[in-house]
Amino acid sequence: MHDTSLEPPPSAPPPLPLVHRGRVTMLHGIAPDRTLLSVLREELGLTAVKEGCASGDCGACTVAVADVTTDGALRWRALNSCLRLAHSVAGCAVWTSADLVHDPLIAKTTDLHPVQEAMRACHASQCGFCTPGFVMSLFVAYQRRAGEGLGHEEAVRVLSGNLCRCTGYRPILDAARAMDDYPRAAMDEARLRDLVAQADAARGDAPQGSTYLAPRTLADALTARARWPQAMVVAGGTDAALALTKRQARWDRVLDVSRCDALTAVSVGSDDTGPYLRIGAAVTLEQAWSVLAERWPRLGPFADRFAGEPIRHGGTLGGNVVNGSPIGDSMPVLIALGARVVLQRLDADAGLQTRTVLIEDFYLGYRRTALRGDELLTAVDVPLREPLPEVAAYKIAKRHEDDISTVSLAAAWRLDPDGAVQHVRIGVGGVAATPVRATAAEAQLLHRPWGRDALQRAAAALQASVQPLDDGRASAGYRRAMLGALLMRLAQTTEPGVPGVIASTAVGGLESVAPIAVDVELQGEPS
Template identity: 60%
Template sequence: METPASPPTAAPPLILVHRGRVRAVPGVAPDETLLAVLRQRLGLTGVKEGCAAGDCGACTVAVADEAPDGTLRWRALNSCIRLARSVHGCAVWTAQDLTADPLLPGDGALHPVQQALVTHHGSQCGFCTPGIVMSLFVLDQQRPDGAPVTREQALRALSGNLCRCTGYRPILEAAQALSAQPPARADAARLRALLRQAAAIAGDDAAEHGEEAPAYLAPRTLAALLRARRRWPQAVLVAGGTDAVLQLTQQRRRWAQVLDVSRCAELARVLTVADETGAGRLLRIGAAATLHEAFAALQAHWPALAPYWERFAGQPIRHGGTLGGNVANGSPIGDSMPVLIALQARVALAAEGRAPRRLALEDFYLGYRRTALAPDEVLAWIEAPLPAPGEPPPRVAAHKLSKRFEDDISAVSLAIAWRLDEAGRVAHVRIGAGGVAAVPARARAAEAALLGQPWGEAAVRAAMAALQREFEPLSDGRASAAYRRAMLASLLWRTWLAHGGQPDGPSIRLDEPHAAERLLAATEVRP
């Protein structure tokens, strides 16, 4: 007869650096959000809850900590979907703190970001303005001395703040006005000292717990993480929590025990390593690396992906979420997976006492929100092969269709990586698709239609037809099945046109009468 598991023990106090001192907040539950702690425990009601889903940006706060490489890292995070205990040992600011923190210059005056919004009439009703302030505050902290704030930088920083009832122009003007003055930075030396003091008080979550089941465990080493995963497989596994915490805020679930992978140093790194043969190279992205860090690494090797990554969520989600979490949650509309499938990525699944097992990413998914991850395993790394020295890299293209340009969920996404031989034939091709099946999928039939064929209209049209036959998408609130199927073909056609394709028919001007009918006729799949 099995001994019933003991209930999780209460977590120790939450340690934060706040307003120039280290604070301990007792009694924080493992499933309590940072927003709840800030508002209800610390009385910082200036930070707001709007959507409770990380979309509107009203809840945005600034968080600083020491990154794995030892640098001071600033992030704008959605406090409504951030577990409070995930910022254990970090420094936190809300808009209310900018005039009251001795680490910041100003002697009680408005912070320059706040003053700029007032001066340029960018302040709103007060519900969403605090989040806008904090997004721009992080931008200002990251800005090098003498560097201007461009419109593009401002748009990127504000991509997670969707409610702008004063209009976009005054807010962007306020952001660009920061160029006229040096960054109003926090005292880095004092901040580092406080972070180290907080780390010493916070202790090591990897310590042994005897027979007790800790309510919140965030191991710092892979060995400790795998040991905890084997011992407490019932614990909810989280990384950034940008998807998982929606169970708490939208579905009103409760979690008794949490295993947080985000502090595991070995899983936070992005490295270039040799493959098993020793002859090839792999880009290895740790499952705890943030989306921001992972995208920077992928973009460094495949620059053509930059516009696609800009459409992936808003900046607070990219600062808080992880690539490993996006892959592991198994959503058929996860934006990273079609690209990773096209790049021949694989996942490494680790468990205590055995070597990591590796699966091609497309084989990791078993059904809707179901993966091959065993109860005692964690997703440790995502690995993508890099071209051998002297080998030309494949061309890469990725497309996302959604109702809103930024910070929106895909209706359809398509990614393709291909290489042509000297004769112009397709020597290598991989296609990943999202939003058209129960899982992120590889378009094998479309690949077969292109492989070995000249990169011309006939082969591309054959692949378009194969794409439309290969998947049976659903109709939902984002798009109909017919639209999704048509767009799969259209996105492949767009890729071909953008990379040297010259159709047999005449070009189409969309400002001509009946242009839509001509466009449909020109892109219709031929029998």
């Protein structure tokens, strides 16, 4: 292994080129741990973008970012600039709400952009502090939908990462629907693509020893990881940046893997265990949950409750997994699906070394994982053995969206031709220092007819087998009760003939559930 004790101190940070207001702006001397919010406000004087919570909850810091993906598509994202490292958007185009008025790339017939006109006409701003963030979330939706207005449900989803304490939201939702009432504001996308290409070329490759490393190949990423194991590894940075904004941490060197092509790809492969879906570690949460929901549509409503839209646009599946939070939303679902994490490193003698670990075995303790100091988590593999299992996932949180789970549960099951459970895996979060596979509950279901009785026994086994967290978010008793209720929700959303519940629409919602008895007699293995 490389001897880091002989390394010179980090060199200067690389230049930071941005596309802003129709030209490439080059910034120099930006420290690797500066947030995009601080650079926009302090270096560029763009004070329309605000800092509210500094944790990605309120959305006052939301900005629009556009780049070109490896397949040539122009990608629009709403991002929390308080959590985004400034260097992570090098080579991208960035807009704040003030830029919608002044950007020469936007052709308008009025002074204001249609999003701003709709907000003004619908009286959707009161104190105004949160308004720039709402405008930028709607602007990204406007660009993605070619200027169309939003329906109510889509507007709620698009604005799930923005909070307002004044208007009561109705005028803001009215503005989202009214955006297309005004003459279209057209973006000069051809010119934008040219400018993004210029900015990306100006970014180039950081020199060896740079304080901000953003490798484009897996080999370069693993080489950097081996050489600088103490560097902070980031992809979306939506959790890592909290150390900067909340704990005043400082990072001397950053390894950003979000530009690594191999880590941003989604593919289907096969090995001796069968076919699998490989999701690169730096694939955004939005894309990762989209490809999972394509195969398991029941996951769609659950995915919409994963944080807010700016977090889904910026955060990554690999980051959520390696973060190791016991209340992360991805892990129970991935446990239920039997997913494996792919861990890779470069050995000085043996070259590339790869190992895979079942995700429930990846966690060793509270925010401790099996990842070695010279390894990177490069992908998550989800089995695709036919027939695919049925999957359902639920969470309970203090808010319907834009919040982490108090407790969550996911289940995957397959029935044999006689209706007995042939395969079942259950993952739960919020019940221990790590995400947990609920093997005791699985044992009460396996080889038995699927139905309310079996699920009742499984719920009782689950409640008896866990020692939930007891903290300010919820008591252990509440979490235990809700775990049983979430498992019993499967009876209401999958068992035919249950009054008042439609299986195709109830999954992932907040419908009521039957009371759970914890004194049900558990059964051993069926004879």
